[in-house]
Amino acid sequence: xxxxxxxxxxxxxxxxxxxxxxxxxxxxxxxxxxxxxxxxxxxxxxxxxxxxxxxxxxxxxxxxxxxxxxxxxxxxxxxxxxxxxxxxxxxxxxxxxxxxxxxxxxxxxxxxxxxxxxxxxxxxxxxxxxxxxxxxxxxxxxxxxxxxxxxxxxxxxxxxxxxxxxxxxxxxxxxxxxxxxxxxxxxxxxxxxxxxxxxxxxxxxxxxxxxxxxxxxxxxxxxxxxxxxxxxxxxxxxxxx
Amino acid sequence: xxxxxxxxxxxxxxxxxxxxxxxxxxxxxxxxxxxxxxxxxxxxxxxxxxxxxxxxxxxxxxxxxxxxxxxxxxxxxxxxxxxxxxxxxxxxxxxxxxxxxxxxxxxxxxxxxxxxxxxxxxxxxxxxxxxxxxxxxxxxxxxxxxxxxxxxxxxxxxxxxxxxxxxxxxxxxxxxxxxxxxxxxxxxxxxxxxxxxxxxxxxxxxxxxxxxxxxxxxxxxxxxxxxxx
Numbered sequence: 001x002x003x004x005x006x007x008x009x010x011x012x013x014x015x016x017x018x019x020x021x022x023x024x025x026x027x028x029x030x031x032x033x034x035x036x037x038x039x040x041x042x043x044x045x046x047x048x049x050x051x052x053x054x055x056x057x058x059x060x061x062x063x064x065x066x067x068x069x070x071x072x073x074x075x076x077x078x079x080x081x082x083x084x085x086x087x088x089x090x091x092x093x094x095x096x097x098x099x100x101x102x103x104x105x106x107x108x109x110x111x112x113x114x115x116x117x118x119x120x121x122x123x124x125x126x127x128x129x130x131x132x133x134x135x136x137x138x139x140x141x142x143x144x145x146x147x148x149x150x151x152x153x154x155x156x157x158x159x160x161x162x163x164x165x166x167x168x169x170x171x172x173x174x175x176x177x178x179x180x181x182x183x184x185x186x187x188x189x190x191x192x193x194x195x196x197x198x199x200x201x202x203x204x205x206x207x208x209x210x211x212x213x214x215x216x217x218x219x220x221x222x223x224x225x226x227x228x229x230x231x232x233x234x235x236x237x238x239x240x241x
Numbered sequence: 242x243x244x245x246x247x248x249x250x251x252x253x254x255x256x257x258x259x260x261x262x263x264x265x266x267x268x269x270x271x272x273x274x275x276x277x278x279x280x281x282x283x284x285x286x287x288x289x290x291x292x293x294x295x296x297x298x299x300x301x302x303x304x305x306x307x308x309x310x311x312x313x314x315x316x317x318x319x320x321x322x323x324x325x326x327x328x329x330x331x332x333x334x335x336x337x338x339x340x341x342x343x344x345x346x347x348x349x350x351x352x353x354x355x356x357x358x359x360x361x362x363x364x365x366x367x368x369x370x371x372x373x374x375x376x377x378x379x380x381x382x383x384x385x386x387x388x389x390x391x392x393x394x395x396x397x398x399x400x401x402x403x404x405x406x407x408x409x410x411x412x413x414x415x416x417x418x419x420x421x422x423x424x425x426x427x428x429x430x431x432x433x434x435x436x437x438x439x440x441x442x443x444x445x446x447x448x449x450x451x452x453x454x455x456x457x458x459x460x461x462x463x464x465x466x467x468x469x470x
Contacts, residue, residue, distance in 0.1 A: 050370055071378075078376035088371035092390045092467050102375035105385060134467055147371075154376055 001026045001158055001189045002047060007056035009039075009046060009213075016042050018213040020056070026157075029190045031200040031221075034210035035236060040193045041085075043210070044160045047191070048080050049073040061157050078106060081151030085163040087143040089135040095122065095146045096131040099153045107154065114153075121149035125179050141172025145179055152183075159183065161192040197241060201225055209233045248436055258432045259441050262424070269424030270445060276342060276420060277407045283346025284406065288353025293383060295358040306354065313351035319412055321348055326416050341413045349406045356398045360391030393464055400457035404450045411446075421445060 004022040008015065016039045024030050032040045045051040047058060049065050058065040061079050068076055090098050099118040103109040109117075122128050125145040135143055144164055151159060161180065165173040177199050184190060184203050194200060200207055200221060207224045209217040209232075217224070217233045225241070228234050248254055259266070294306035313321070325344035333339040364387050372382030392399075414423035421442050428438040 048374060050373060074373065074376050074378045077374055080374070082371075082374040084367060084371060084374075086365075086367050088365075088367035090368065090371065090386050092386070092393070094467075101385060102377065105381055106376040136466075150375060 001028070001061055002191065003057075003059045004043075004047070005057040007043070007046065007053050007058060009042060009051065009053045009055075016213050017046070017053070020210075020213075020215060022208070022215070024158075024189060024191060026189050027187045028205045029184045029192065029203055031204035031207045032191065032193045032210055033195065033197075033200060033207060033236075034216075038211045039213040040210045041162050044082070044162050044191060044193055048082050048160055049076055050082075074106075078154050079157045081154065081156035081159045083144070083147050083151055083159070083161045083164045085166050087135070087140070087147045087167070089138075089143050089147055089150070091135050094132050094134055095127065095138065098135070098146055099150045102150070103153050118149070118153065121152055122146070124152075124182075125149045126175070139172060140168045141175045144168065144172075144176045148176075148179055148183070157189060159188055159190045161190065161194065163193050163195065165194065165196055195240070197225070209236065211236070245436065248434070249440065254434060254437050255441075258428050258434050258437050262428045262431075262438075265424045265427060266421070266441070266445075268419060269421040269442075272418065273407070273410055273420040273422075274449075276338065276345065276413065276418070277403075277410045279338075279342045280345035280349060280406055280410065281403055283342060284349035284353050284403075287346065287350030288357050289388070291350065291354035292357025292361060293388075295354060296361050310351045310354055313348055314355075318344075318348050318409060319415070322412060322416070337416070337418060341416065341418055345406060345410060345413070348409070349402060352402050352405075353399065356395045356402060357391065359398075360395035361387055363394055364390045393461075396457055396461055400454055404453055407449060407453075408446060 002022065002024040004020050007017055007020040007022075009017040020043060022030075022043075032043065034040045042051060046053050047060060047065065049068065053066060056066065060076060063076055063079075065073075065076060089095075090101065093101060096115060096118050099121055100111070100114040103114040103117065104111055119128065119131060122131055125148055127142055127145055127149075130138060130142060130146070135146070138146065148164075164180070165176050168176065173196070177196060180190070180192070180199070181203055192199075192204070202221075204221050207219060207221055208215050209224070209228075209230075211232055217228060217230045219229070224233075225237065228237055291306045291309060294302050295310070297303050297306075322341065322344040325340040330340050361383075368386055368390065369382055372386040373379075377385065410420060411422035414420055414426060417423065425438040425442040429435045432438070
């Protein structure tokens with residue numbers, strides 16, 4: 001589903017990704033963890049063509065991201081849903097409109113069909129009664145669940161989560177994680193950047209640890225938490241667990 | 242001092258220089274509103290276009306927009322109008338209105354462009370990214386997500402600019418365009434009284450401008466919930 005080959009990226013002279021190799025198969029849940037500034041969010045944004053890469057190759061569902069011209073990138077992004085740390089709901093649209101705007105304008109779905117689908121998605125994330133609320137009227141957890149529904153509205157083949165619970169009150173983290181767990185059980189391919197170790201352990205098929213723009217360690221959750229191989233991973237885990 | 246007050250409140254003066262010339266003022270008011278509305282539409286279109294160009298990453302597009310804005314903002318409006326009216330006038334045949342509307346519209350457009358640019362930049366970057374992430378093109382993201390939010394935010398500034406435009410339109414009286422200020426000048430010439438006709442015209446400008454700004458405040462309150470117009 002996703003393949004990264006020797007991906008490198010620089011911000012000015014600072015190298016933020018160094019020769020990242022990564023493969024995610026369909027239906028897999030990959031969790032990326034690592035300290036702040038390690039490049040994990042950047043990697044996600046590169047996969048979604050929100051950031052250009054300077055070296056290497058990225059394919060998503062067989063399509064190459066690295067040589068897609070800027071005016072064709074939106075076509076690739078339609079296959080990929082993304083959930084942001086700060087939710088980024090469209091402030092000028094209601095919850096339902098947030099979900100339907102893209103199917104209507106991007107996929108040219110008729111409005112009634114889009115709304116019906118939108119309501120189903122709202123139900124799926126447990127917010128059927130909030131269809132007509134504006135983002136400013138929703139709690140953080142509710143906003144993030146709407147954001148997940150919005151990302152699902154295009155029937156993406158891949159979902160990217162960029163620290164989806166980091167900006168939430170502790171009480172609201174669970175409601176968002178529950179929605180993500182449900183999604184994982186439906187067989188969605190997911191790449192999740194998170195600091196929620198409980199979630200990683202429970203839901204991930206595979207975990208990679210990134211630091212300094214490099215993949216330091218890669219393993220299944222069980223051995224990742226109980227028997228990390230690299231020194232750097234051990235220090236990181238000892239600080240957060 | 243005293244004779245000024247006496248003239249200002251003399252019913253006979255008002256009768257002779259205002260009531261007697263109501264038709265002239267009426268035509269003037271109509272022309273002021275027309276040329277302002279025409280220039281406003283032009284300024285709005287130019288402003289949105291150039292404002293979007295100003296946030297573009299393309300150096301050439303951005304450069305052209307910037308050059309236009311700086312050229313307009315750093316030269317006097319009256320000089321610009323003279324250039325359009327007398328300098329470029331032959332281009333428009335004998336039409337008196339087109340060069341003046343063009344002059345006023347391009348002038349206000351430059352200010353609107355800067356307001357629009359600030360508005361776009363004030364909408365959080367995340368909104369753009371989210372729009373792109375759901376498969377929108379840059380143009381769709383701009384027109385469906387960014388601009389509606391930007392316009393709501395800049396509404397007070399825009400209203401101020403458009404009120405300025407109505408007041409600036411008084412300058413076209415210099416070219417004999419029969420708008421409100423010109424009406425006052427005509428009455429002054431006919432009655433040898435400058436104070437009352439111009440105070441009257443000032444009151445009319447005030448009423449228009451004040452009504453507009455109150456109207457915009459009302460729109461602002463009504464759209465507070467969604468943050469868009």
